[in-house]
Amino acid sequence: MALTYLRHQLHLQRYKIIGFFLLVLLVGNRPAQAQGKLKSENLPGYEYKRLRWGFSLGVNTSWYQLEHSDRYVAEIKQNDSLSVNDKTGIGFNVNFITTYRLSPNLVLRAQPGVGYHSRAIEYKGVAAEPENNIAAGDHLQEVNTFSGELPLLVKYESKRRKNTQMYFVAGVKPSLVVGGQKKGNEYLQLKTMDFAIEYGVGLDMFYPFFKFAPEIRYSRGIGNLHKPANSIFNNSIQQLNTNTVTLYLNFE
Numbered sequence: 001m002a003l004t005y006l007r008h009q010l011h012l013q014r015y016k017i018i019g020f021f022l023l024v025l026l027v028g029n030r031p032a033q034a035q036g037k038l039k040s041e042n043l044p045g046y047e048y049k050r051l052r053w054g055f056s057l058g059v060n061t062s063w064y065q066l067e068h069s070d071r072y073v074a075e076i077k078q079n080d081s082l083s084v085n086d087k088t089g090i091g092f093n094v095n096f097i098t099t100y101r102l103s104p105n106l107v108l109r110a111q112p113g114v115g116y117h118s119r120a121i122e123y124k125g126v127a128a129e130p131e132n133n134i135a136a137g138d139h140l141q142e143v144n145t146f147s148g149e150l151p152l153l154v155k156y157e158s159k160r161r162k163n164t165q166m167y168f169v170a171g172v173k174p175s176l177v178v179g180g181q182k183k184g185n186e187y188l189q190l191k192t193m194d195f196a197i198e199y200g201v202g203l204d205m206f207y208p209f210f211k212f213a214p215e216i217r218y219s220r221g222i223g224n225l226h227k228p229a230n231s232i233f234n235n236s237i238q239q240l241n242t243n244t245v246t247l248y249l250n251f252e
Contacts (some may be wrong), residue, residue, distance in 0.1 A: 042163050042206040052171075052211045055149070056252030058093035060244050062117045064225075067239035075236070081125030084236045089118030093246060098139050099155070108157040109169070114178075117244065118144045121188060123233065132185040141188040141233055145180040148238050149173055151198060165204040166241055173219060185231040196221045202250070213250040219243070 046052075064086045076082050095113025102108055120142045128136035153171035177192040200217030221242035228234060 004194045021113070039162075042208050043211065046206065046211065047157065047165065047204070048101065048104070052097075052099045052252050054097040054099075054250060056093070056095045056097055056111065056113070056215075056248045056250040058095070058246045058248040060093060060115065060117065060246040061088055062091060062118050062119050062206065062244040063088040064121060065241045066237050067119065067245055069238035072236040075127075075232075079125055079127060082127075082236075083122075083124045083246060085122050087120040087122055087140070089120060089142075089158050091116040091118050093149075093248070095149070095151075095248075097250060097252065099252075105157050107157065109151075109153045109155050109171075110237060111149075111151040111153065113149055114177070115147050115149050116141070116145070117242075118148065119242070121233075121237075123236070126232055133205050134186055134232060139233070141186060143189065143190065145177045147175045147177050147194075149175040153198065157204070160204075160206075165205040165206075166223055167202050167204060167213075168200070169215070169217065170197075170199040172196065185229055185233075188233040189227045189229040189231075190225045190240065191223070193223070194225060195222050195223045196242065196244075211250075211252045213248075213252075215248040215250055217248060218248050219246065 066084070066086055067082065072084060086112040093113060093115045095111045098110045120140055123141065126134065126136060126139055128134065130146045136162075151171060151173040153169045156168045158166040173196045175194045175196070177190075177194075181190065181192065183189070196219045198217055198219045200215055202213050202215030204211055204213045219242070223241070224238050224239050225242065226234070226240040
C-alpha cells in the first residue's frame with residue numbers, strides 16, 4: 001500500500017518535482033556566474049585531492065524500449081484492435097559517491113545507491129485468458145521497482161576556471177531489483193538483473209565548504225529483461241530494454 005501511495009503521489013506531482021529540480025539548477029548557476037568575478041577560489045586545490053566522498057539525490061524519468069514478438073504479429077492479424085506500447089514514469093535516486101583521481105583530468109567514480117523506477121506497458125484490445133485471470137479489454141501493466149545500483153564511471157574534467165568546472169562522465173551500471181516486482185501470469189514478468197551503459201555531463205561548482213554539481217545522465221540497458229511466460233503480457237514481447245534519464249544533484 002505504501003509503495004502504491006508513493007507511486008501515485010509521484011505521478012500527481014511529477015511536473016512539480018521536475019520544476020523544482022530545474023529551479024535548483026537555475027538558482028545554483030547564478031552563484032557560479034557571480035563567482036567568475038571573484039579573485040579568490042573556494043576550496044583551492046580540492047579538485048586535485050586523490051580520494052573524495054559525497055552523496056547525490058536524483059529524479060529520473062524511465063521507460064522500456066520493446067520489440068514485439070512473432071506471436072504479437074500473428075495476433076494482430078486476427079485482432080487488429082490489439083496494441084502493446086511503452087509508457088514513461090517518474091522515479092528518484094539516492095546514492096553515495098566515492099571518487100579516486102587517476103590523473104589531472106580523469107577521475108574514477110563509484111556511486112552505489114538505490115533507485116526507484118516507475119515504468120509501464122499499455123495493452124489495448126486484449127483477448128480474455130481465463131486460465132491466467134486476465135479479462136478482455138485494456139490493461140496497464142505498471143512495473144514500480146526499487147533497485148540496488150552500482151554505477152562505475154570515468155569522469156573527464158575540464159580545466160577549473162575560478163569556481164566552476166565542466167565535466168563528462170561515462171561508464172556502466174549493474175543493477176538488481178530488490179522490491180516491488182509482482183509475480184504471477186496476470187502480471188508482466190521480467191528478469192531482476194540489468195546492466196546498462198551510462199553517459200552524461202555536469203558542472204562542478206565550488207563553494208566555501210562543499211562542492212555542488214548538477215548532472216544530467218542517460219542510461220541504456222543492454223540486457224534483455226523479457227522473461228518467457230505463458231500469458232499475453234509476456235508473449236507479445238521478445239525484447240525489452242530499459243532507458244532512463246536522470247538529473248543528479250551531487251554534493252561533496
